[in-house]
Amino acid sequence: MLIHERVAEAAARHQHAPAVVHDGKVLTYGQLFAWAEQLAEVFAGALSPGDRVALNLQKSPAAIAAMIGTLLAGCTYVPIDPASPMLRRRFIVQDSNAAALVLDAVAAAEWSREPPIPNLALLVGTCPALPAVQRASLEPPGQATRPVFREFRQVQSSDLAYVLYTSGSTGEPKGVMITHGNAAGFVTWALDQFDINSSDRIAIHAPLHFDLPVLDVYAGLARGACLFPVNETTARFPEAFLRFLREHEVSVLYAVPSALTALVSRSTLFRSGIPSLRLLLYAGEEFQAAPLARLMAALPSARVFNLYGPIETNVVTVHELSGPPAPGERIPIGHAIAGTEIFLVGNDGALIRQAGLEGEIVVSGPTVSPGYLNRPELTAQTRFVTRGGTQQPAYRTGDLGVWRDDGLLQFLGRRDGVVKTRGFRVDLGDIEATLSACPGVAEVAAIAVPDPEYTTRLLGFVVPAPEARIDEPMLVAWCRHRLPLYMVPERISVRKRLPRTSTGKIARKILVSNAELVES
């Protein structure tokens, strides 16, 4: 069953049950689905099947209704980080060839200062300054409106459900295409794996342009659970987030380790825990043993699972922790989820079956994305064909792993310039390309310095062109107008030259080892 079909089935079954609680307002399943149908009607009337619908929305009931409405209409949604700079948002709208743009009031005010977007067939939201062929309201229908559960368009599992943009190596983000089959495979597994039910209260902590909320929204709604979107301000303050979890008696939480580590170190979690929490899932980066052990000690009633999978594959491995880890212990990413095959591949391209040997993690299965939007060469670069000739595309993750003696997979790190910071994936090449494009810049390097709280912190190094006058504030401002905040280096050091290896490459290890000099 496809993800929006599961939501429709649950909405029919739980019409009067709360579906989303946000800012003190409760939306029932009937109201949420009626809102989604109202939007689906608009999309189906103005757009062709498969058209992209860009969603520039805060995490909210409107965003969830727009996601479901897009799928009902047989279109593909593209969630945009509302906190990212306009240049990046505009790039995503144009790169995805979005036929429709959905804006809330905050986004509408921002887009009203922008030049028009060519060929916009539909604008949902109030933004008179932005031209579009058709316009519609984002406002919900009247409270008494009931869903009719009609089929707007038939959808195939090979059709695209959504496109998630992630950091690329060229200074421009790349769109990962997720089909209905990919999404359905993942959600079906999640429903089998985790006993989510109609009494659950699920916090949506991660931003909607991230892949984590796919589980929150679709697995949660499929089972009649109630969703609690966490707004940006609450998410920023660990104590406020803790109060939110306690106040709403959240029972299921899926978050990145950085956010959970902040709860451990910067909130009053240890005074009374979160008694309602029974299921804690984390993914996105490696969780250090010490804060994880403290977290588990504070949450004795919660089962804890480590999930692994790049955006391109959805979640593909799972590991349930049997208890708090020992000091310094590295948590395995576990075993492959049902229907998925995991390979380790050596530098020579041969499969590694023996425990203890490092290799690149390659994934094949129904949840693996067909590739990057409009980027066939990049897609081809990430494909791997086994000698056995697997029928499904296998994706080279760029992650390094090792089979342990107990048969579980251990994540070891990356083989390229991709790093994680605060749970977000960042290609250092993306930062370097952005800095390089700044007038007056001759040479650049971006590095990631290990950090116990954020996984890594980002630093930039710039060599100015002869006679160019550039300084750190100017470079920071340049980056802030082009990159999401989490990608803007914490410090950008302007140097006369960068250290070199004997082969003439930039000596990144020297930059990392001297990072303290930059930070002080």
Next chain:
Amino acid sequence: MTGEPDPQILARVIASLRRILRDPDVSLEPDTGLERVRGFDSHALYRLIAELENECGVELEPEFVVPETFATPATVAQAFARRRVPSNT
């Protein structure tokens, strides 16, 4: 929070914010709403707390790390002023 913030602590708060944000376009006044200041994310928040704890010689307990405390530079200064031990005691 009410009352005038300690001018010295307020100056420290604003100086720290300028150092952390490194954005010449950001105008910081005592009543500037920090929620809308570009660059004031969780990372900047934690750096601000660390700097001020170090400079003021106090620790801000977790229950005070909430949006109300960090609404403006003035509210931040008030929170740190309350935690400071008077020099004549």
